Amino acid sequence: MGQRRELFIDDFMVDVLEGELSYRLHSPQAEEMVIRQDKPWEGNASSYHTVFKDGDTYRMYYRGHNFDMSGGTLKFTHGECTCYAESADGIHWEKPELGLFEFAGSKKNNIVWMGPGSHNFSPFVDQRPDCPEEERLKATGGLAHNGGMRLFKSADGKRWTPVGDEGVITVGAFDSANIAFWDKSLGKYRAYYRIFTGGTTTAKVWKPGGIRAIRTAVSDDLIHWEGFQDLTYGDSPPQQMYTNNVISYDRAPHILVGFPMRYVERGWSPTMKALPDLQNRELRSEAHVRYGTALTETQIMTSRDGVRFKRWDEAFLRPGVERSDSWYYGHNNVAWNIALTSSRFENAEDELSFYAESGGWHGAGKILTRHSLRQDGFVSVHSTLKGGRLTTRPLTFSGSELELNLSTSALGYVKVECLTAEGTVVDTFGLDQADETFGDALSRKVTWDGWSGLKKLSGKPVRLRFTLSDADLYSFKFV
Template sequence: MHFCQRSFAPWSFVLLALLIENGHVPRLLSAEDVVDVGARRELFIDDVLIGSMAQTRRQLHHPVPRKIAITHDAPWEGAGCGYHTIIQDGDLYRLYYRGSALGVEDGKLRFGKQVYCYAESRDGVHFTKPNLGIVEYEGSKENNIFWNKVGVHNFAPFLDTNPACPPEARFKALGGTASEGGLFAFQSADGIHWSLMQKEPVVTEGAFDSQNLAFWDSSAKKYRAYFRTFTEGVTTGKVWKPAGFRAIRTASSADFLSWEDNADLTYKDSPVEHLYTNQVGPYFRAPHLLVGFPTRYIERGWSDSMRALPQRKEREKRSKAHLRYGTSLTEGLLMASRDGVHFERWNEAFLRPGAERPDTWLYGHQYIAWHAVETKSSLPGAANEISIYAPEGSWIGSSNSLRRYTLRLDGFVSINAPWEGGEMITKPIRFQGEMLELNFATSAAGGIRVEIQSDSGTPVPGFTLAESEELFGDSVNRTVTWKSGGDMSKLSGQAIKLRFVMKDADLYSFRFSDAK
């Protein structure tokens, strides 16, 4: 079925009536009402650009489980391996994680010696553990340990993309706990050999008993840090007295040593919940969007459903040390921000515990690694995809694993239209470029047509719905065309609206670009 003017007319009139009924009528705009998107790729992970929707919705998508990427089975690793960091450095994927023989023995929590380990991959799918020869463990340096000093509980590296970054500090990291005095700053030239940037901690007010991280924000042109706090709590010397809920705090810095602008994260339409890790960072295809994968922590207690979950005997064993060790559950969430402080957080789980099987539905399960990376698809000829990673098997036995999950590029959230059809109109935007490109997927019978409107909502001649060529398929980068072609250069710099009329389709992102 092709979209034609006659077939669109019946439900288009209904949609127009719905828009008018909901108060979407033209009005005079000020400069502040127009969002300047330039040539950025824009996703629908937040609602900043959405003006109105009729018979469409924002649809949260979920990562698809793939094979285990690495098993932490060395004597210095153990079931407490966690706080994973993934860095895509050219064609090398660098993996950092804490090793610890965490578990329960005789009704007591057991912490083994903590070390930080390194692994790497050329495809982001299979990781190997190089013999680094740096840190001695039980009389031998034949291991993949690179750090065992201050900050070893939660060492979180990143690749510094600040243009002014000196070569010796190409990699940086934060790490430390309240008992150590706070977060310390580290640097490295090669990502393997590390040193302190100064002896004193650089952030001292917080709880820090989580994966605390930092990165260079190229849009804001400053460093940002995100670390654990509580909704209420006080620091007395080196002792943090928690109260309320586990929460996330941020700060910023020009030099990575002096931090200011401390602020607790706020959320749009989300309840107060326990959030463990935060995993905030720039999305690699749209770095102006800060995307986070916080861990939600839920204390369930004993019930028939809890007893029905996998490995009940192990669960009961851990509960002897503390009820929450056996009956608390964790899962991954999704959130996004443009200013680094106010986030839109999806209340529905992004990465659920999934199918019941051994080593899942545990406290410590689905702590998503920091951060998402781009990998090749397993389907020959298909577009690249997003890979994220999360552990399973924590607190059980002598090892755990890191599983890879995949998602289409920009595929966190889509504008979804059913078979009956629907539409979405953006807020007024201003762009730079010549062509409009979409990341979308349709059924064989579905499609998307695009109309360009003035900021008052009037269709622009040459770019009306009737002149739009229908798009169908499944592409991360398709150019929109009209009867006269796809050149939009005469509209560049003007305030316009985009009207997407869709049927059995998902729209993931759009961007303006120069003609190829």
């Protein structure tokens, strides 16, 4: 593993888990409303947000569109467009007047793209080492009926140019957020996009069948794609994945993490009718029953090879407290990518920020709410006070110290033993010499009798055995 950071978001590093230990899925906590998409061109059907930091600027892109549900039919009041916002901190956002595209006779708007691709325009920073500066930003977008997944390029993130006249991936459904990015661990681009498991979804015939699913492919140049495979989820039961939102996690780039929106059609029931905003829910159902009775939420999944995913079946971000703009089709769809932002607590570590949708369908535009999570905080190995032990698979590291991302109670702790690959305790690194490590920190050094040095074990196959009591262990890393 060298000096890679390893997370407990899966069991890849775990050989034995014993005692009162379990994997615990953690959920982001709602913070503040960061943006309201209330301009006429943004509308109440804005969606498919992308957020990322580019230099000192946080950039946000999203679809502008508007529904008219009056009369029990679904109508669009204007065509789709791609809107833009920016921020210095990822919390306070501005929508600049760009003067690039005309809407209702005026260019005083924040529109950066109109035309094919606007339904699901998904930009990213191209991190390929030799990417030309004039096209350092790329985007994908498009639907089956207008060429499939198209490619766009930009130097400044505001002025975009199509790459070619046709889609770069043409077989699929694409009626969702389809994304691509450079995977530096693989040394290739990856794409993830919408398919259906049955039926036909082409430019000429739209008769999808089966369930919504995700397909992936790889490329050296974003133009020519190969290795097409459908994602698998082990023993997780079939579920409808509306989006994928896969990223290479920055603090552990060899680990891919996705935040798909789970789509659930529940139909009418007494409880469905007890959910908020019944009048509008029934109005939407006049156009199509699922518009009123489908529910959505965000899940989390992770992979080491980009195809076989560990999907946590419990929700990562539930619909939450019932209010007029929650518990509906499209609610809590999170933006693609995670932003690293400052904590609201002074001197606290930076945190991961997710941006989730609420509102929409009727009246004014949607609201985007920021949700926060500790770094690496997706899943932990959790222990009761009675505790237990976790033993890793054999590993070879480089460095001289071990750091833990952990959270304990005032009484709780983590202790670490070093074992040979065969399981024998290494002299001076046993349980009796291990100091109790406690607190709530992203990088807490481990010590044995007050000494943190591990250099003599560097480059040799070893196992780590963690003893936990009333603690959560999120990740570990040698430095």
